[in-house]
Amino acid sequence: MQLRDRFWQGIFSKKMLVCIFTGFSSGLPLYILISLLPAWLRSHQLDLKAIGLFALIQLPYTWKFLWAPFFDRFTWLMGRRRGWLFFFQCLLLISIPLLGFYNPENDLTIIVLIASLIAFLSASQDVVIDAYRRELLLDKELGLGNAIHVNAYKIASLIPGSLSLILADHFDWHIVFMITSLFMLPGLLLTLLMKEPKVAKIKKQDLTTSLLLPFQEFIGRHGLRSALTILLFIFFYKLGDSMATALATPFYLDLGFSKTEIGLIAKNAGLWPSVMGGLLGGVWMMKLGINRALWLFGFLQMISILGFAWLAHIGYSPEWLALVVGFEAFGVGLGTTAFVAFIAKTTHPLYTATQFALFTSLAAIPRTLVNASTGYLQNFFGWEQFFILCFFLAIPGMALLYKIAPIKN
Numbered sequence: 293m294q295l296r297d298r299f300w301q302g303i304f305s306k307k308m309l310v311c312i313f314t315g316f317s318s319g320l321p322l323y324i325l326i327s328l329l330p331a332w333l334r335s336h337q338l339d340l341k342a343i344g345l346f347a348l349i350q351l352p353y354t355w356k357f358l359w360a361p362f363f364d365r366f367t368w369l370m371g372r373r374r375g376w377l378f379f380f381q382c383l384l385l386i387s388i389p390l391l392g393f394y395n396p397e398n399d400l401t402i403i404v405l406i407a408s409l410i411a412f413l414s415a416s417q418d419v420v421i422d423a424y425r426r427e428l429l430l431d432k433e434l435g436l437g438n439a440i441h442v443n444a445y446k447i448a449s450l451i452p453g454s455l456s457l458i459l460a461d462h463f464d465w466h467i468v469f470m471i472t473s474l475f476m477l478p479g480l481l482l483t484l485l486m487k488e489p490k491v492a493k494i495k496k497q498d499l500t501t502s503l504l505l506p507f508q509e510f511i512g513r514h515g516l517r518s519a520l521t522i523l524l525f526i527f528f529y530k531l532g533d534s535m536a537t538a539l540a541t542p543f544y545l546d547l548g549f550s551k552t553e554i555g556l557i558a559k560n561a562g563l564w565p566s567v568m569g570g571l572l573g574g575v576w577m578m579k580l581g582i583n584r585a586l587w588l589f590g591f592l593q594m595i596s597i598l599g600f601a602w603l604a605h606i607g608y609s610p611e612w613l614a615l616v617v618g619f620e621a622f623g624v625g626l627g628t629t630a631f632v633a634f635i636a637k638t639t640h641p642l643y644t645a646t647q648f649a650l651f652t653s654l655a656a657i658p659r660t661l662v663n664a665s666t667g668y669l670q671n672f673f674g675w676e677q678f679f680i681l682c683f684f685l686a687i688p689g690m691a692l693l694y695k696i697a698p699i700k701n
Contacts, residue, residue, distance in 0.1 A: 523654060532597055
């Protein structure tokens with residue numbers, strides 16, 4: 293009863309409502325790029341190879357730490373966080389509808405430029421939102437706050453990935469992009485209403501010094517050896533499950549599942565357990581603490597990978613597909629909550645934007661680069677052995693917890 297009351301009191305606080313709206317605003321542009329944009333291009337019969345190359349426009353999400361120091365260094369009239377956030381949200385509201393006014397068959401170059409601009413604006417918005425959330429929440433609120441943010445981020449996928457596609461069957465594409473862009477308005481209005489977090493002011497430095505200070509502070513605070521250990525942990529903690537799910541849809545197809553079965557069973561069994569895992573993880577972290585949560589949730593996240601190996605062993609089974617995908621999504625939801633909370637706690641209040649961007653960019657490397665090798669690994673090992681390999685690749689991240697998150701702390 294006490295845990296349930298704590299959950300409802302926490303989730304309906306002003307801070308958590310901010311996390312809901314900023315999380316949704318953060319996720320919407322990304323899912324427009326990875327869900328709605330490919331569907332639009334394919335509807336105009338664009339070649340699949342060309343559509344695949346559009347994945348390269350997501351590079352700003354990996355390199356956002358390079359320009360993040362500017363958001364720590366410079367302040368707009370509305371404040372260091374709110375000013376930048378309002379700026380990027382307004383530009384996203386304007387740029388997203390522009391896509392619909394061009395034809396992929398004749399204006400592909402312009403579409404690439406607009407999509408790249410949206411990716412840059414979205415990645416920059418993420419930097420500011422992550423920094424604002426870290427400065428807004430107390431350490432004890434990081435678990436629940438980041439869980440709510442991550443889940444609002446995921447729920448945003450339902451707009452470009454579902455509602456917009458349904459609208460596309462009834463309206464022209466420029467109307468679809470216009471309506472989709474309007475879902476940026478709630479976050480923009482919240483930016484106008486919310487308050488700027490109170491943090492110590494950074495002393496004015498020249499630009500070069502300002503760019504280097506966040507990295508110097510991180511290394512100085514932990515020491516070079518410990519800082520490198522933390523960075524290795526951030527790289528490895530999500531490596532196993534990221535690789536295991538990189539080829540999920542081809543895996544289901546190879547087992548004999550139809551596209552309809554995948555859409556109805558796998559996608560629904562994945563989204564909602566992930567949301568529940570994230571929310572419950574945030575509540576449990578209030579009692580467990582971040583260190584214990586990293587151990588417990590990370591173990592469940594790692595074990596869940598073996599479910600795919602079991603599914604590969606037994607073959608086609610809709611019941612087992614739902615159970616395996618649901619358990620994996622629940623474990624990953626828990627693990628992601630603890631992981632993001634750890635990243636937030638590791639940042640320094642004066643350099644939140646830069647350090648948060650650096651850590652999340654590092655965490656994105658397995659998804660953007662390492663996962664490129666999964667097709668070759670599967671071809672060499674086969675499905676069952678491939679997933680067992682992913683399980684073992686999750687062990688280094690867990691082993692590094694001995695150094696960076698001892699349970700006694």
